[in-house]
Amino acid sequence: MTIEQSPTHSDDVRNVYDGFGRVYGSVWGPNIHYGYWENDADDSSVEVATDRLTDLMISGLGAQAGQRVLDIGCGIGHPARRLVRASEANVVGITISHIQAAEATEHTAEAGLADRATFQFADAMDMPFPDASFDAAWAFESMWHMPDRGQVLSETARVLRPGGRLAIADVIQRDPISPEGQVVLDHICENYGVSSLGTVDEYRTALAANGFVDVEIRDITDNVIRTLGLMADAFETVRDKLADVVGKEQADSLIDFVRRFGSIPESGYLYLTAVRA
Numbered sequence: 001m002t003i004e005q006s007p008t009h010s011d012d013v014r015n016v017y018d019g020f021g022r023v024y025g026s027v028w029g030p031n032i033h034y035g036y037w038e039n040d041a042d043d044s045s046v047e048v049a050t051d052r053l054t055d056l057m058i059s060g061l062g063a064q065a066g067q068r069v070l071d072i073g074c075g076i077g078h079p080a081r082r083l084v085r086a087s088e089a090n091v092v093g094i095t096i097s098h099i100q101a102a103e104a105t106e107h108t109a110e111a112g113l114a115d116r117a118t119f120q121f122a123d124a125m126d127m128p129f130p131d132a133s134f135d136a137a138w139a140f141e142s143m144w145h146m147p148d149r150g151q152v153l154s155e156t157a158r159v160l161r162p163g164g165r166l167a168i169a170d171v172i173q174r175d176p177i178s179p180e181g182q183v184v185l186d187h188i189c190e191n192y193g194v195s196s197l198g199t200v201d202e203y204r205t206a207l208a209a210n211g212f213v214d215v216e217i218r219d220i221t222d223n224v225i226r227t228l229g230l231m232a233d234a235f236e237t238v239r240d241k242l243a244d245v246v247g248k249e250q251a252d253s254l255i256d257f258v259r260r261f262g263s264i265p266e267s268g269y270l271y272l273t274a275v276r277a
């Protein structure tokens with residue numbers, strides 16, 4: 001089922017991650033995703049909070065030792081390595097960036113986990129894997145980049161065995177959309193390789209249409225939204241370095257829009273688990 005079609009191509013996503021990806025890593029760390037804070041009083045560091053969101057995904061996935069897990073949109077493999085250590089599962093990670101796949105492979109070899117986690121360039125819209133070849137799968141903050149989330153869910157259902165678990169963490173939009181919110185959402189989509197932002201309702205419909213059952217969806221916006229202000233602050237500290245990579249105008253607008261994205265009520269975040277029927 002098609003949720004949203006968009007002209008965004010994998011090249012746009014690749015350019016984003018291969019472009020300012022290194023600057024991003026130097027200020028945010030190896031987790032290319034939001035952090036999770038228990039409540040307003042929780043003053044955990046970015047490192048702790050981003051790992052905590054990974055731990056939520058690990059517990060939702062419930063992978064067992066020896067199982068084969070697909071990591072859809074693996075970044076540089078930091079969440080996958082944490083999953084391998086926590087569950088003793090084996091992970092195959094895919095990313096649309098050749099640079100990320102190489103870095104993930106290198107870091108994983110350095111960590112002594114090369115026999116447990118492998119990474120490759122592949123498009124989640126058209127996965128190079130046989131039917132029913134994985135026991136579980138997660139898409140960790142990668143779905144907002146996909147031109148067609150329904151197509152990715154269809155591919156995921158195909159490569160998962162019946163009974164296989166799925167976990168997704170994704171940036172979403174919440175209704176109603178104000179004119180100001182629309183400006184911010186449009187900017188994020190047009191500039192950062194984001195195809196479109198999903199909604200809770202879209203996910204429910206698309207999961208059901210692709211044969212997923214036992215769907216549990218949590219809106220965890222309140223726990224993660226602090227991320228964007230902190231990320232804007234972090235980018236401020238390397239504004240000149242960022243400008244060297246993307247140009248001054250783009251660097252200024254990135255910092256401005258990341259901060260605005262964190263303050264509009266339309267900006268949301270979802271965590272879900274489901275089972276392939």
Ligand SMILES: C[S@@+](CC[C@H](N)C(=O)[O-])C[C@H]1O[C@@H](n2cnc3c(N)ncnc32)[C@H](O)[C@@H]1O
Binds near residue numbers: 073094095140141
């Ligand atoms: C926000 S990053 C998340 C990375 C990683 N999951 C993490 O949490 O550290 C989004 C990831 O999705 C990947 N991605 C985007 N579109 C993709 C596609 N069509 N196929 C495979 N990976 C894709 C990007 O290359 C990137 O690795």
